[in-house]
Amino acid sequence: MTSANPTEAGAVRIALAQVSTQVGNCIANADRVIETIARARQELQARVVVFPELTLTGYPPEDLLLRHDFLAQCDAQIERIAAAAHDMAVIIGAPRRMNGDTHQPGDAPAALENAAIVIDRGQIVAHYAKRALPNYGVFDEKRYFKKGREACVVEIDGVPLGITICEDIWESRPAEEAAAAGAKVILTLNASPYHRHKTDERARVVSQRVRETGCPIIYVNLVGGQDELVFDGRSFVADHSQIVSKLPAFKESLGWVDVFPDGRITAHGESHHWPHGEEEVYSALTAGIRDYVRKNGFHGIVLGLSGGIDSALVLTLAVDALGAENVLAVRMPSRYTSPMSLTDAAEQCAHMGVAMETLSIEPVFNELKSSLSPLFAGLAEDATEENLQARTRGVLLMALSNKFGRMLLTTGNKSELAVGYATLYGDMAGGFAPIKDVPKMLVYALARWRNTHKTGEHPPIPTRVIEREPSAELRADQRDADSLPPYELLDRIITAFVEEDQSIEDMVAAGLDEAIVRRITRLILLNEYKRRQAPPGIRISRRAFGRDRRYPITSGFNPGA
Template structure:
């Protein structure tokens, strides 16, 4: 009976739908494990298909091709360590989220996910059947239990595995980021090792997929509950973990250990990785955006430059007669600091032409937000024309505060393919800008170090500059008040009375609530953006567009 067991952890970044590409990554990890003398190489949940697949996995030709890819991988990796890899499985008329063990040229075991998450961004009840809870599989004489992701958030599956002889728990995951989630994961897994007395490996994937970013942070626990291995967040890495048989059972030896950065850095890293992967996985190489001289477009330009390099970012200033000299200077300063291309495209002549075209129909009416929104929509038209002509994806720049209350023009400044700051409230945007000015991480930031967002951009009163002397505070409560109310109404689903009890005026709360509900149709048509919280707009919060209910408490 062997007294040592080497496990290779492949914290890697799959691409949804790229079956052959994902298989190639698994094969490369297996080769590395073989060279290192590993007994088993483990890849995350649903790795062969990428995650999350949403309804794509239900398409028969797709899940059949994924299963065939796994079976081919078993044959190709016959002479060496075993492999654990996630993928779909069909049994009878049921489709399952499965974890395959490949060894000696065949599939030697298959674990089916039992608990299917059906909350926040997860719809697994829609996609899969519940698998039966089964016992451990054996690799080179070691009995390993593999509760798949959600299965380890409940005590029953791990308890059953321990009772049926498991000696090590291996938890393959596709767990997406939200702020401070690592502590939640760690607390759940500590509970499992305390309950079972077994060492546990929590293996997570990395990479962006639409609105979700998988942040890695793989760790290994011994029964005392403290990590002995901790891999970095957001980085694709392969790490080897050695287990030794002791008189108390198998124990993991100390291995690679990386301290994780604070929440501010993780938020910023998340939005950078989200955009980088969204570009790479959809085939775009370059982006453009309207650079107004305001804080939101400044941080989006910085995120883009950090994600794909300044040479691949086009910043466009589209001034009107309401654009201040300060905005012109600030926009140019941002583009220059980043090293991005900077184009200057005035909208005066285009706006005059539209005004003249509409004049017979608008005769006798008073100018209002209609004329203001024409400016925004004209900018959207010009930016989309550049996008079409040069194949550059347009980024939109609305923060979560604006997205929440509809302080944006549909088919205008909402135009674009991706919004990196969609889940950042305005007050958080200010904090992120200050953080980025003070910090540079050359290993994952492609833009220069130093002050990318001038102090004036951060300190001046926010304004859309669609009319003379306009300020955001003319239409909205000041951002600390607005964001505080939105945090309660959106992120905590609080009542109007809860908000008033927290110190906000009824007038402000009801005004924000009204704007929140009537803006649902805009959010329904808005660009995707990275999820940073547990209540991001899209899959986390699904409200009807036509909705007459209001909280009159």
């Protein structure tokens, strides 16, 4: 970034610090904050720097907030940040222990606030406690925080700035009361996780607050992956219900605006393109893989490459996230693996520059069958033998992961996981499931999108992989269609039942076949025990299998009763 133009006369320059943090690492997060303050000072000549919600702890810190030693680390780092900001104003998200906090270790800290700490010229001059504490979906803030009750307006060099935090802006009252208290511009600190269509919702809500209050809003959002959540950044400035400045999606950035005492705003710098559709989802998935692997200290990844569409997409995502040199693909053929699958897998690795190994599962599979033969004598082969193949592959891949310090990526999609078309300790074995929340039809759409945006001579995913009929190749002439309805239909049912909580009656009224709906919804409920044992995966929908869908394993619920 080149040095910015001087601040306009009478204005205050505010920097928007769209940063990536690591949950729990308060010291490293404070280092990033201090580095960003220095950049804002030197490169932008900024007077104010605004950081996202809970920047200091990362989001969500979960039960780390129950630890006194963790909160003490946060307090110490706020002091470091204040010293570094000796000539500037900084507004940063952090937990704040209220006076008189006497809770015992392990107790929910009823006197803890999700706060915005206001530092000016080295001193803490104000704080704001988040007023709307979300307790739905992936959010669990009422477990940890006490609700704020008052608006906060701070004046910096003659400019009255109101402060809100994330969920506050989705309600009318916090912004309206900030404006009533004299704010001319509203700053909102956010840790708003990504899901599809979230961007349009944010813009609509923030524009509504601008119309209600008459105040421009500066929206600063966290960026980066944290377990199954991805924060997409896309910080922006809304003025007169129009977005006048956009920071990039899924990457760190430092933007800036000049703000006048009467609330006028002059935007500076580039207004970035925001991806939509398949490009947006693909960007979220690569960001999630990159941060999960790196933040957990792995040196690269390993995955089983079957020659099918799911593993082909995961391989491409992994290469785009981490580089081909950090990816190892392993073919693991059996007697049922078609030559086409082996050829397509090798072609993809060659085109993408990925190292490939081949380990036949036949010797291990035969030994397992031999060991079990006395007990299985007289019984026909069934899904048991199919699962043995998948579990053999899981054992081999986990051994490679352990030996070489590589994260094992699983390659199952949401459609399969929903109905249990996956094997525990087999193809479900691994450390991270990048497409766990990606329905099968979206898998195809992402593969086609990526092929149209190839960076080399060849498309990354062989065309035949996309066009061929899907098969697990665990028995002769096996097809997914032998066990499942067409994926177009399956995905409609899963979306309706899992993401939209529709009843069987709702789905039948919408034109879906009742017998198929009853069968699929029963499979979804029966396979909760599998999903509970699955590795985490990247959330891209409103309702993923993970933090925001908490169904009991043992349950008598019958949606068709």
